[in-house]
Amino acid sequence: MASAPNPGPSATTAVLASVAALGIWRLLAVAAPHLAALALMYETETDFGSRLSFALAWGILNFFWITLLRRPALSGALSLTMVVVLVLLSRLKHDVVQMTVNFIDLMMIDRDTVAFLFTIFPNLRWSVILAGLVTLPLMYALWWLDPFRIRRLPAFTCKLACLAALVGYSLYHPDEAWRGYYDDGYLSKFFRSGVTAVSDFAQYGFMESAASTNDRLNMPLVDACHPAGRRPNIIMIHDESSFDIRAAQGIKVPSRYGDHFKSWDGKQRTFLAESNGGPSWFTEYNVLAGLSSRSFGRFAYFVTRIATGRVERGLPLALRRCGYDTMSLYPAYGGFMGARSFQMTTGIERFLDSKDLGAKDVEPDSFFYDKALQLMGQQPPNKPLFTFIYLGANHFPWETRFRPDLLPNWRAPGNVASIDEYLRRQAMSAEQYKAFVAGLKKNFPGEPFLIVRYGDHQPEFAPNLLEPGLDQGAIGKKLDAYDPRLYATYYAIDAVNFEPVKSDAVMDTIDGPYLPLVIQEAAGIPLDPSFAEQKAIMLRCKGLFYGCKDGAEARRLNRLLINAGMIRGL
Numbered sequence: 001m002a003s004a005p006n007p008g009p010s011a012t013t014a015v016l017a018s019v020a021a022l023g024i025w026r027l028l029a030v031a032a033p034h035l036a037a038l039a040l041m042y043e044t045e046t047d048f049g050s051r052l053s054f055a056l057a058w059g060i061l062n063f064f065w066i067t068l069l070r071r072p073a074l075s076g077a078l079s080l081t082m083v084v085v086l087v088l089l090s091r092l093k094h095d096v097v098q099m100t101v102n103f104i105d106l107m108m109i110d111r112d113t114v115a116f117l118f119t120i121f122p123n124l125r126w127s128v129i130l131a132g133l134v135t136l137p138l139m140y141a142l143w144w145l146d147p148f149r150i151r152r153l154p155a156f157t158c159k160l161a162c163l164a165a166l167v168g169y170s171l172y173h174p175d176e177a178w179r180g181y182y183d184d185g186y187l188s189k190f191f192r193s194g195v196t197a198v199s200d201f202a203q204y205g206f207m208e209s210a211a212s213t214n215d216r217l218n219m220p221l222v223d224a225c226h227p228a229g230r231r232p233n234i235i236m237i238h239d240e241s242s243f244d245i246r247a248a249q250g251i252k253v254p255s256r257y258g259d260h261f262k263s264w265d266g267k268q269r270t271f272l273a274e275s276n277g278g279p280s281w282f283t284e285y286n287v288l289a290g291l292s293s294r295s296f297g298r299f300a301y302f303v304t305r306i307a308t309g310r311v312e313r314g315l316p317l318a319l320r321r322c323g324y325d326t327m328s329l330y331p332a333y334g335g336f337m338g339a340r341s342f343q344m345t346t347g348i349e350r351f352l353d354s355k356d357l358g359a360k361d362v363e364p365d366s367f368f369y370d371k372a373l374q375l376m377g378q379q380p381p382n383k384p385l386f387t388f389i390y391l392g393a394n395h396f397p398w399e400t401r402f403r404p405d406l407l408p409n410w411r412a413p414g415n416v417a418s419i420d421e422y423l424r425r426q427a428m429s430a431e432q433y434k435a436f437v438a439g440l441k442k443n444f445p446g447e448p449f450l451i452v453r454y455g456d457h458q459p460e461f462a463p464n465l466l467e468p469g470l471d472q473g474a475i476g477k478k479l480d481a482y483d484p485r486l487y488a489t490y491y492a493i494d495a496v497n498f499e500p501v502k503s504d505a506v507m508d509t510i511d512g513p514y515l516p517l518v519i520q521e522a523a524g525i526p527l528d529p530s531f532a533e534q535k536a537i538m539l540r541c542k543g544l545f546y547g548c549k550d551g552a553e554a555r556r557l558n559r560l561l562i563n564a565g566m567i568r569g570l
Contacts, residue, residue, distance in 0.1 A: 028150065033076030037083065044087065045185055049173060053188035056081070056166040060191070066150050073146035083187055090186040095460070100186055101196030102298075154204040170195035181371065182472050184321075197298050206306050207570040208295045208551065209558035217232035217529045225322035227525050231384040232448035232498045233376070234319065234523055236287065236515075237433075238390040242426060242455035243489040244268070245419075248465035252413035253423060260430040261490040264500060270509040271491035272484055273301075274546075277460035281337045286512035287454065288346040288388070291533065291561075292546040292554050293317040294482075305338035306570070308345050313530060313566040315516035316347030319386045322525050325349060327375065327385065329357060329368050331392035348388065364393045364403055365429050369436035373443055394425045396460055407431065422459060440496050448498035450523045454515060455489025462486070481545060491515060493522055505535055511545040513554075514538050530561060 010129050019373050037058055045051045061082060065075030065549040094533040159304040186211040244261050245251050261268045274280035274293045281304045289311050293303045314328040327350040334340030336355035343351055354363075368389050379385050393402060398418040433453070440449055463475045463486050470478075479486055491510070493500055500506075503521035510518060517531050517538060527535060534557060541548035548554075561567045 027147075030073040030076065030146065033073070033080040036080055037076075040083065041187075045188055049169070050185045050188040052169065053166060053192055055186050056162045056169070057191040059162035060159055060166065063155045063162065063476045066155040067159060068153050070149045070152065070155075071146040072142075072148050086190060087186045090190075093181065094183045100183065100189055103190055103197055125461070140564065152259070153174060162511060166191060167195050171199065182191075182476065193298075200298050204297065205570060206299050207558060207567075208297065208555050208561055209567075209570070210552070210555040211559075213556055213559050213563070215556075215560060217533060217560045217566075223332065225526050225528075227322060227523075229524060230448055231324070231525070232385045232450040232495070232523055233384050234324070234519060235372070235449060235451045236386070236388050236519065237285070237386070237451065237453040238280070238287075239453050239455050240391050240394040241396070241422075241457060241459040242394055243430065243462065244456045245423070245426075245462075245465070247485070247488065248462070249468075251419065251465070253414055254411075254413060254427060257423075257426075260426070260433070261492060263493040264495050265493075265507070269491050269493075269507070271454045271489045271515070272509065273455070273457045273487050273489055273509045274482075274512055275456060275457045276463065276479055276486055279468065280456045281339070283454070283456040283512055284339070284390075285342070288316065288343060288348075290513050290516040290531065291558070292511075292513050294546040294551070295554055295558055302337070304342040306343040308338050310345075310569045311561075311567050312345060314346030315519060316343075316349075316386060316388075318347070318516070318520060318528055318531060319384075319525065320347050320349070321528065322384075324384045324386045325379065326388075328352065328370055328388040328390065329375075330354065330390050331363065331368065343388075348449055355433070362395065362402070364390055364406060364432065365391045366432040366435065369432060369439070373436070373439045377443060391429070394422070394429060394459075398422045398425070398459070398461075403428075418461065422461075437494065439497065444496075446497060449496040450498055450500060450519070451494040452491065452515070452519050452522070454491040454512075458486065459487060491517075491518075505538060507543045510538075510543045511547065513545045514543065530557075530566065532563070533557065533560060 041051055041054045041058075045054050058079065061079035062072075062075050065078050066072055068076055086101060093101050174196055175189055175192045244258065246253060246258065259269065263269060273283050274286060279301060281302065283291050285291065285303045285307060289307060290313070291311065293300045296303050296306065299306060316324075320326055326348050328343050328348045330339055330343075330351065330353045332339070332354055334351060334355075340351050340353065352371075352375075357368070359367065368391060372387055372389055376385060376387065398421040401421060402425060407424060408425050410427060413423060414420070417424070437451070440447075463479070464470075466485055467475055467478065475486075488509075493506070500522040501524040503518075505514070505518050505521040507518075514534070517527070518536055520527060520531060521535075537545070537548070537553045537557065541553060546554045558567065562570070
């Protein structure tokens with residue numbers, strides 16, 4: 001009898017043979033990034049919605065790279081690298097400003113910002129170099145090992161499908177802003193914030209303003225300013241991360257700690273900043289433009305860049321119309337967050353950044369005070385000068401001792417090390433400020449000076465001191481609601497050979513955007529129509545600005561400035 005025909009290898013045998021032919025290492029090269037991403041998703045995402053968003057975002061990244069490269073192993077590895085970098089950057093940002101990275105932060109990345117980060121974190125440069133040395137050979141190996149090739153059109157279609165699903169879910173169930181204060185959900189929050197940011201821009205543009213108003217402002221004339229009496233030189237000092245830490249319970253402070261926060265009349269006044277923990281440029285916008293960063297909504301993080309060339313209104317411009325020269329000393333690279341171009345838009349004529357000043361890394365306050373004294377000495381006689389001195393020595397981190405050679409007699413009060421280091425730097429600032437005032441008196445006898453100092457925001461550790469026992473989300477809700485306790489710093493007015501003018505605008509508590517108005521009033525400078533209108537708002541709202549009438553007063557002033565041509569393209 002003839003034997004039965006050979007049925008051939010089974011389907012299972014064929015699959016195993018194919019796997020063996022490809023090699024286990026090549027298959028692992030394709031699967032490993034996806035398995036790692038799955039583990040990362042369960043580690044960093046906390047609920048169904050965030051995990052669904054993570055999965056859709058992961059699909060967008062993978063299919064994007066596959067569309068370009070056609071190699072799934074390399075595409076998975078590149079996607080995983082991007083996600084890991086995002087997680088690390090989010091954790092770094094959260095350590096600094098208690099918020100994770102969002103989509104709009106992509107606008108922040110430029111050469112000067114990177115250089116600033118390398119200055120603050122000197123070990124970061126070597127970490128980046130080491131990561132590059134490890135990653136590049138690995139990517140080449142994956143390119144060689146990858147056994148698969150995927151057609152571009154199906155990959156592109158899948159990417160669009162994931163994108164459409166993510167957009168639909170984000171619009172149907174938008175992420176609440178306060179969740180940005182939680183140290184989790186990095187990838188899901190990043191992608192969902194992109195959807196909401198695009199949606200907000202389509203509806204409102206960059207800046208809020210009233211739809212219309214029947215009122216009008218007259219453009220101020222160059223020769224319309226005629227102050228009574230002698231105009232004082234004006235110095236505005238940006239006191240980095242400084243606030244009266246006695247607002248927190250149980251903190252031990254040195255004797256006479258509070259003297260630094262008092263004005264010439266012995267009063268201590270409160271400055272309500274619009275940022276907490278990190279973004280000094282919010283306050284930079286407040287005190288130069290005299291407007292609110294909160295008007296920019298989700299785009300506030302980039303307020304100085306957006307305002308550049310568009311917001312031609314501010315304290316320096318107002319003083320220039322009264323015959324002042326204007327100068328700024330800046331402790332970082334001038335391109336950081338568009339500082340140089342923004343400040344020049346508001347009327348700064350001479351902008352000197354860290355490179356111009358010859359600064360090496362982070363310098364003590366005395367470095368900038370000495371440079372200011374030197375530059376003031378070059379000023380023509382009988383020509384008043386406005387000088388903006390931007391300090392940086394009290395910038396984070398406080399875990400390391402800054403310039404241990406300075407203040408050698410310092411004795412720590414006995415708090416945790418980072419708080420004592422913060423207090424030491426504040427003591428250094430107070431001592432060096434006194435030396436600066438003494439230098440003004442010595443170098444410019446008889447010259448009048450009005451000096452205004454302010455704390456630009458509270459340090460990043462302040463919310464946990466002020467609200468002990470609250471978790472990140474609860475603190476985030478308070479920050480989103482602009483709880484004044486978490487935004488209060490100080491402002492102080494001092495004078496040399498000058499008596500500050502008494503004004504009802506010099507209130508015990510003011511919102512940050514009113515500081516330019518306070519300075520002009522204390523100096524006896526006539527207000528241009530825009531600041532006169534803002535003073536009326538200040539008096540009506542008792543020192544509040546954006547918080548007055550739920551932003552209606554700020555939106556109305558923005559519209560007036562737009563109609564007057566001082567704000568364009570927003």
